[in-house]
Amino acid sequence: MSSFAPPHPDLPGWRHVYSGKVRDLYEPADGDPDRVLVVASDRISAFDHVLATEIPDKGKVLTQLSLWWFERLTGVPNHVLAADEAGGVPAAVAGRAMICRRLEMYPIECIARGYLTGSGLAEYRASGTVCSLPLPAGLRDGSRLDPPLFTPSAKAEVGEHDENITYDAVVMTVGDDAAAQLRALTLDIYSRAEAIARERGILLADTKVEFGLDPLAGRITLGDEVLTPDSSRFWDASQYSPGRAQPSFDKQFVRDWLTSDASGWDRVSVPPALPADVVERTRGRYIEAYERLTGRTFA
Secondary structure (H helix, E strand, C coil): CCCCCCCCCCCCCCEEEEEECEEEEEECCCCCCCCCEECCCCEEECCEEEEECCCCCHHHHHHHHHHHHHHHHCEEEEEEECCCHHHHHHHHHHEEEEEEEEECCEEEEEEEEECCCCHHHHHHHCCCCCCCEEEEEEECCCCCCEEECCCCCEECCCCCCCCCCCCHHHHHHHHHHHHHHHHHHHHHHHHHHHHHHHHEEEEEEEEEEEEECCCCEEEEECCCCCCCCCCCEEEEECCCCCCCCEEECCCCCHHHHHCCCCCCCCCCCCCCCCCCCHHHHHHHHHHHHHHHHHHHCCC
């Protein structure tokens, strides 16, 4: 289980209702049932632990990058109603918060994989499959998957592992029509984003998206974050070399340090505080991903 109970800011006009690994959710104090405030903190998690050390500006990077992607995913309904103070976002969390439509979330992590790595690689090495989908022999760490795969997982509680499931299990959970839409939307988002990232010298290895039903519009809607270094695996195209682990734009430095002799961590007890250089290098990787993808300077 997660070893750190994260604090959350008190925001006038909003009532805190839930904290995940890195996000805090609030509902309007006036009881409006259709809106929710999603605040991205600077917290970082690794190996199912929320660390006590934060990464400065991480919440703003995740929020601003998600908003940039939402704008480019035309035709895909999303949950964002407002993202600035003029739209009602509290000044204390401006830049890292969004006022969103409240959705009835599906209990499915929708994952698209365009390259073989991570947990998919581990399953492939054991059985030749990913989420029970058979793959050709001879693939290596980083091999491209063409076409991309829809490899869903069942959502777990904070601090627990998500469990990979088959498409048939998705059908049993949400029904035929919703399952087909979730798969189609996930693969469409991946394919469009992969092309955009590739133009900027970045490979999108895989991504996780979440959807819910908008009860007012009656349609499946993209929620949470989208195509950030926390929800996606981004690789530098210039350093891509199948057959080994690829350098990524995420919390690689954090994971590497925690599993090194320098940390002295046993992967069971409370993780130690991160050194300043690991914090700064991790912050730099998040900002580099934002700037290379968007073409904007992070302020």
